[in-house]
Amino acid sequence: MNAFAIAVQVPAGRVQLVDVRRRALLLAQLRMLLIGAVFLALAMVALLRIAWIGVVEPAPLHRSMAAALLPPRGEITDRNGVPLARAFPAYALWFNPAAMDDGGPPLVQSAETVAARLKAIFPDLDEYAVARQLASGKAGYLRRRVLPADANKVMALGELALELPRETDRHYPQGTMAAHVLGYVQDGKGYVGMEAALDERLNDPSRRGEPVALSIDARVQGALEDELNRGMHSVNAVGAAGIVLDVDTGEVMALASLPEFDPNHVDEEGQKYVFNKVTNQVYELGSTFKPLTVAAAIDTGAVTDLSRRYSAAPFPVSGYTIGDLHSMGASINVPEILIHSSNVGTAHVVDELGAARMKQYMADLGFNERPYIELPARGFPIWASGDWPRLRAMTVGYGHGLAVTPLHLASAYAAMVNGGIWRPATLQKVAPGHVNHGRRVFKASTSARMNQLLRMIAVYGTGRNANAPGFRVGGKTGSAEKPGSGGYNRTSLVSTFAAAFPMDRPRYVVIVMFDEPKGTLASSGQRTAAWNAAPTVGRLVPRIGPLLGVLPDETRDVDLTDLKPLVGDSE
Amino acid sequence: MSVPGRLRRIGWLAALAVCTALYLMLHLKVHSVRSEVVRAERQIVALEEQKLLLETEFETRSNQLQLAAWNRVDFGYVAPSAAQFLENERQLASFGSPRAPGAPAPIRVAGGAGSEAPAYPQLISPLTGEPLDEALVEPERPLGAKLAEGSGAMRIPLGAVVGSASR
Secondary structure (H helix, E strand, C coil), X not given: CHHHHHHHHCCHHHHHHHHHHHHHHHHHHHHHHHHHHHHHHHHHHHHHHHHHHHHHCCCCCXXXXXXXXXXXXXXXXXXXXXXXXXXXXXXXXXXXXXXXXXXXXXXCCCHHHHHHHHHHHCCCCCHHHHHHHHHHCCCEEEEEEECHHHHHHHHCCXXXXXXXXXXXXXXXXXXXXXXXXXXXXXCCEEECCHHHHCHHHHHCCCCCCCCEEECXXXXXXXXXXHHHHHHHHXXXXXXXXXXXXXXXXCEEEEEEEECCCCCCCCCHHHHCCCCCCCCCCCECCHHHHHHHHHHHHHHHCCCCCCCCEEECCCEEECCEEECCCCCCCCEEEHHHHHHHCCHHHHHHXXXXXXXXXXXXXHHHCCCCCCCCCCCCCCCCCECCCCCCCHHHHHHHHCCCCCEECHHHHHHHHHHHHCCCEECCCEXXXXXXXXXXXXXECCCHHHXXXXXXXXXXXXXXXXXXXXXXXXXXXXXXXEEEEEEECCEEEEEEEEEEEEEEECCCCCCEEEEEEEEXXXXXXXXXXXXXXXXXXXXXXXXXXXXXXXXXXXXXCCCCCCCCCCCHHHHCCCC | CCHHHHHHHHXXXXXXXXXXXXXXXXXXXXXXXXXXXXXXXXXXXXXXXXXXXXXXXXXXXXXXXXXXXXHHHHHCCCCCCHHHCCCCHHHHHCCCCCCCCCCCXXXXXXXXXXXXXXXXXXXXXXXXXXXXXXXXXXXXCCHHHHHHCCCCCCCCCCCCCCCHHHC
C-alpha cells in the first residue's frame, strides 16, 4: 500500500513525463514496425517481381534474326551474285540549327571553322558551300551516305547542330554502271529500270530477303560501257548504245546507253540522260537490215543461187532512184551485196522476195511491236501499217522507212544466227531448262548460210575492223542518215555495227551504235560504222569473249570455201 | 496421426519442395540461356550489318569503272590473245616436236597413279560383257571444261611421250 502511497505522491509533472516517454517509445516502436513492414512489403514485392520475371514472363521478346536482317528493299545482283543495288544502312549529315535551343547561334564554333573541320573528314566536300549553308541557319542535308567511321569523327566535333540521323538508302556500288538497267529509287519507289519493273517484288516482305539475279554480267557490262565510252569520245558522238545478248536464251548480258546518269545521285543533270537509247529510242538502223532481208529471201526461196548477179546501176522505183554511195560495178551478187553494202542490190533482192513477204518477215522478227524486255520504257517502232508498196519494202530492205530500237535489232540478229528461233529478250537470269519459248522465223539452213555471209562481211567486207583475231566475229555495218525536218540530214548519222560471235557456233549478239559520230583523227576522218562502231566491237569482243566462255581459237572458223569464189579477190 | 504417417507426409512435402526448387532452377536456367541466345542473335545481326557495310564499301571501291580507270593509268592489262589459250591436249601437244634420234630420255615426272592408287573401275559393255574402251565412253572435251571440274591441273599420263617415233 505504501508503495501506492508513494506512487501517488509522485508529483504530477513526473508522472506526465513517464507517460510521455512511454508513449513516445510506443510510437517509435510503432513507426519502426511500420517502416519495417513497408520495407518487408517492398522486399516481398521485389522478390515476387523477380520471381514473376524469372518464372512467368517469357524470355525477352526478341525479333527473329531473319526479320532483323530483312532488308527494307530487296537486293539486285548480277548473274554471278555481284551486288548491283542494295539497301544500305548509312548515316546522313543533317544540319539542325534549332538543336542548341538556347537562343544563341546554332554553332559553337564559327561556320567557317566547322566547314573546314568537316572538309578534313570529307575531302570532297565543297567547303565554301557548306560554310554558307551553316551560316544561313537553314536546316538541311549537308551530306548523304556517311560511313560510321566518319560519323564518329563528326560526333567528335562536338557540334550539337550537326545531327546524324540513320537512314536506309539505296546504294549502287557500281556507280553509273548499268544505270539504265537498274534505274533508281526515290522515296521508296523505283523508277526507270528494273527498280521500277520489280518494284512489287523488291518491296514484298516475303520475297525481298532473296536477292534478285539479273541476266547482266557486271564484268561484261563494265567492258561494254568502257569501250562504248571510249568510242563515243573518240568520234565526238552525242550518244552511244550497246547490247550483248545471248542468242540461245534471250538473256541480256549487258545493256548500256550513254551518256549515263548516276543512280546514287539523280539530279536535274542526271534526269536528262534517264532516257534509254537501247529500248526506248527508235532509229532507222540502215544497212544492218540487209542481212535480215537476204535471210528472208533465202528462207522463202526467192534467192536460191548466191552467184546470180543483179544490176548495180541506180535503180529507179516509182519516181525515186535508189543509189549507192559509190559505184559497185555493172552487176553484183548476194555475197557482194552484203560485203559492199549495196542498196541497189538489196532492192533487187526485195523485188524478188515481194513486199508482202518482206513485211511478214519483219513482223515475225517483232518489228511491229514494242521490244520484249522487262524495262518499263520501251519504244514503239515506226511501222507502216497496211500493204507496203514496192518502194517501201525496198527501203525497209536496207533499213530505212522502218525505225526500231537497237534491242529489236539484237533480237532479230539472235534469231538469224541461232538457227532461226526468235526469242523475247529478258533481263532476268534464266535457269537452265527454263528458256522462254520462241517462234521459228528462219529455217536452220538459212541461219547456217547467214552465219557464213555475216562472217564474210567481217573477213572481206565493211566489218573488217571488227574482226578480232580468233573470235570468229561476223556482222554488218550500218550508217543511216538521221531523218530531220524536210528529209534526211546528210551530216548526222547513226552508225551501227550488229555482230555475232563465234560464227561457227554463234552464242552472243553484240550491237554497238553511235549517235551522230563525227569524222575525227581516231576514225581516220570517217563517219561511217566501219570506222567507229566496227572497231569498237573489235576491241570489245576480245574483252568479253573469255568472260562469256568463248575462247579465241585461230584454228577454228566457219567454212567459207563455197562462198569465197563468189566474191573474187575483193580484199 | 501416427508417427510414420506424419513422417511420410513430411517426406512428401520435402520431395515436393525439392522438386519445385529444382523446377524453378531449371526454369531460370532456361530463361537465362534464352536470353543469351537473344544476345547472340543481336550480335550476329550487328555483325551481319557490319559485314554488309564493309562488303558494300569494298564493292564500291572496286567497281568496274574504278578498275577500268586504274587499268588505263597504272596497269595496262589487255585482253588475252588467241595464242594464250589452250583448247585441248592435242593443241598442247602441237607445241612439242618429235624426239630427235639420240636425244636424252624424257624426264618422267612422278604422277599420282602409283601402286597404292586404286585402279579405275572399268565400264563393262552390257552387250559384249567386255570392258569398254575408255576413249569411247568419254569423248574429247575442251580443256576449259576439264579444268572447271576442279580436278586441278591437266593430268598427263605417266610415260606419255611426245612423238614416240624414236621408240
